[in-house]
Amino acid sequence: MIMICRTKQQLREALENKRKQKPGLTTGFVPTMGYLHEGHASLIRRSVAECDLTVLSIFVNPLQFGPNEDFDRYPRDEQRDLALAEASGADIAFLPTVEEMYPTKPLTSITVDVVTDRLCGASRPGHFDGVGVVVSKLFNLVQPQRAYFGMKDAQQVAVIRRMTDDLDMPIKIVPCDIVREPDGLALSSRNVYLSAEERSQALVLSQSLAKAKSIGETAGKTVQGLIDEVSNHIRESQLADIDYVELLAYPNLTPLAPNQLLLETPGELLLAVAVKFGRTRLIDNRILSFSEVTIDV
Incomplete structure (x- = not known):
């Protein structure tokens, strides 16, 4: 049965216990904003196949939404997400609130230049700064060896790869193929x-x-x-x-x-x-x- 953690402390304790039980285990991490679909399930299954422990996060990150974007109406379905995550083999699901992730307004920013100058980085100013902060926080909390991202957002993959390289984070970023509907529409x-x-x-x-x-x-x-x-x-x-x-x-x-x-x-x-x-x-x-x-x- 999947273990559910809603606070950072619960997550740290769960990971510590798992790592005590099996020293040297490899941790795979799948960060998501929820409303999971087969694309997310494919990331989870790949992590399960390649790692001893798979952690999934579900968090709609307000820092990466602009003032006129769809943060409030972004789809959410916790029970459905947890059922899919468990069926796909995830061991731990981290579901923090905004207040848990950001008890105070972050004064630290992470900006990756050049690779954010075009595409969504240009049309959504500040978006990847918000991505950088939340992914860095999640990486620090989970401390995975491998992290899995879908190539549907190829720019996000490029940004996170560059961030981990520049900051010497000991994490392998694993890009995964786009999953599509039978008629070709990319799952989203x-x-x-x-x-x-x-x-x-x-x-x-x-x-x-x-x-x-x-x-x-x-x-x-x-x-x-x-x-x-x-x-x-x-x-x-x-x-x-x-x-x-x-x-x-x-x-x-x-x-x-x-x-x-x-x-x-x-x-x-x-x-x-x-x-x-x-x-x-x-x-x-x-x-x-x-x-x-x-x-x-």
């Missing part, structure tokens, strides 16, 4: 907000990303050319309101020259999109590589 806790028509039109995101590889392999295709074609395909959905469509070097998230030929661009590239359907902002992405492609002349 925010999908519950979508009307039937919005959800249907949101399929344009995964469809656009799926076409990107073949588009980019076209002789003479440039960075801007790929961005334009993906953007135009998304705009075919009448309800789509594009926040951004960007193609960046990954994982540093550095921009590419618009006229750069994709077939001459080495390394991994992140094609990332953020689009609103009604009041719901969805993100999706795909990692691409074109440098190994050869053209027969």
Whole structure:
């Protein structure tokens, strides 16, 4: 049965007891904001497969929400979350309140430059500062050897990897593949907000990303050319309101020259999109590589 901890002290004591019982055990950690779905379950199952102990946190972090964002209406369902977490094999669930996590207003900030300059870092100012604070606090509390994050938020993965590297945190960040619905829509806790028509039109995101590889392999295709074609395909959905469509070097998230030929661009590239359907902002992405492609002349 999963152990539930609601205070930092309860969590520390539970971890101490587990580690006394089995010295040297490896701890895997899955931080979430709750309203769990199969994507979260896949992270838990991977941690269970690779670690002796798996800790899950469920905490909707106010520091990473802007003043006009959906903190108050973010979906929550504790009993459903705990049932899924237990079924997936988690050993400990940490469910603190905001007051427990932040008994006083934090005066310490964690800012990761460069990798937060674009994408959600640009359109949601302060978002990743809030992520940095809460993830650092959770890492200090859990002290895991491995932490699991979904690649649906590829920028978040890049930010946390850079933070742990820069601060010499002894934690391996494990990026995990995006989990999708059978029709291609990336699983997200925010999908519950979508009307039937919005959800249907949101399929344009995964469809656009799926076409990107073949588009980019076209002789003479440039960075801007790929961005334009993906953007135009998304705009075919009448309800789509594009926040951004960007193609960046990954994982540093550095921009590419618009006229750069994709077939001459080495390394991994992140094609990332953020689009609103009604009041719901969805993100999706795909990692691409074109440098190994050869053209027969």
